[in-house]
Amino acid sequence: MSLTSLACLGDLPAEEWDALVPAGQPFLRHAFLTALEDSGSLGPNSGWQSEHLLWQQKGKTLAAVPGYRKSNSSGEYVFDHAWADACYRARIPYYPKWLGAAPFSPVGGRRLLGTPDAAQQLLQALPEFLQQQGLSSAHINFTDSRDNQLVGEQSEWLHRLGCQYHWHNRGYRDFQDFLDTLTSRKRKQMRKEREQVVAQGIEFQWLEGAQITEAQWDFIYACYANTYYVRGRSPYLTREFFSLLAERMPETVQVVMAEQQGRPVAMALSLVSGDTFYGRYWGCLAEFDRLHFETCFYQGMDYAIAKGLARFDAGAQGEHKLIRGFEPVLTDSWHYLRHPGLRSAVEDFLQQERDGVRAWAIEARDALPYRQEQA
Missing domain, CATH: 3.40.630.30 (Gcn5-related N-acetyltransferase (GNAT))
Known part of the structure; x- marks a missing residue:
């Protein structure tokens, strides 16, 4: 050996x-x-x-x-x-x-x-x-x-x-079923956050890896890279990585696109495998009130509930996840x-x-x- x-x-x-x-x-x-x-x-x-x-x-x-x-x-x-x-x-x-x-x-x-x-x-x-x-x-x-x-x-x-923060799907029927497990104040806060996004005319579209065009990948990468540029850093991943990922693992790739009047304004890319939803990359090219929370967290919760996934792993750090139900x-x-x-x-x-x-x-x-x- x-x-x-x-x-x-x-x-x-x-x-x-x-x-x-x-x-x-x-x-x-x-x-x-x-x-x-x-x-x-x-x-x-x-x-x-x-x-x-x-x-x-x-x-x-x-x-x-x-x-x-x-x-x-x-x-x-x-x-x-x-x-x-x-x-x-x-x-x-x-x-x-x-x-x-x-x-x-x-x-x-x-x-x-x-x-x-x-x-x-x-x-x-x-x-x-x-x-x-x-x-x-x-x-x-x-x-x-x-x-x-x-x-x-x-x-x-x-x-x-x-220490990280993960959300657990305890057999919820829908997002409202999850909200019903929260204190009244937190339930109202989350509902208000989601309503603020809707009021800005933002809608969401889910795409699997094989459905995403190269033009859409250009936008996704621009959003991803921007999260680094605004902090004065260079992105870890190259543009080609995203195309290769979609080509080689299309069934695991899920992207939610946020659109306003038919124009994409933000995205969150996740991988899905087994019983887990892995939130990975987020980005936007313009600022919208509460859009980050909706795109990165609430949309993923909706997806996990709809697909019967047990866990939402949203990545490292972020104590702000706690008040949205992500447990240590x-x-x-x-x-x-x-x-x-x-x-x-x-x-x-x-x-x-x-x-x-x-x-x-x-x-x-x-x-x-x-x-x-x-x-």
Whole structure:
């Protein structure tokens, strides 16, 4: 058996990779990851260089991790910039590092693909790989419960907690059925927000990936990119990525277009797989009162209810989601740091941070809009 790295996932047959990916995890599929690579969204200039790890026996892949050699910490959503800054001040090299993740996608799920035994052997071979490659550390972000068990058995790995906000469909018949579970004040607030959007003459149209024209993708990309430009940053994804995504995974792509007098003014792009609605990208080219909440949240809730989906994962951060019914959910990541001094300092920090995150997740529930019997 041997650990090998792969600089281009397209060199591995899709069926061989996807055989290791659990159902309902679109961000790990061969189609999604190769769309990132083939579109130029990943590469040396982005700080993300593909370096997938494979555990193989006689040419057969038994386990794998989608991996990347990182020269910065952008697009990870598990923030270690302070660790990198401390290393810079102490003249300890922090980059390059290795990251196991779905790029630009703060979505929880399996990262150690394959059977538990093979995945554990891959994990045990990782420290030697880091040393050989001159990499300072390894990080595995947004792991699931099985990964947590496997990595947690390795004493050298440090555990980090985060918090996101997910909405749960408890068998609602329609949006009004959901509203009926809320306190009177919050119910009125959400209803008023939706009415304000309607009063501006805005209507919504849902499109699946295969239905979207290239001209519509131009508009979608312009909206997406604008969310970065207004903050003085460059977008992570290229325009070509969106076309490749629609071509390779059309059944998972759902876009809601907001239109005023037949003219598109905003959009939200999501992926749907299994029982989950994944809200991913939003953007608008003009400002409209309450349009963000309607397009990003309420439209997605409507869709999830209509399709019988159990969960709406709206991505990282955003405490404003709490008052709209998105509940705090703890997330996990794991970190292997080769430098003993850095490891010791980070271990102490993470212990305190975990306590704080757990406390916040409990406190945050006080902001939820549900009536007491629903909480």
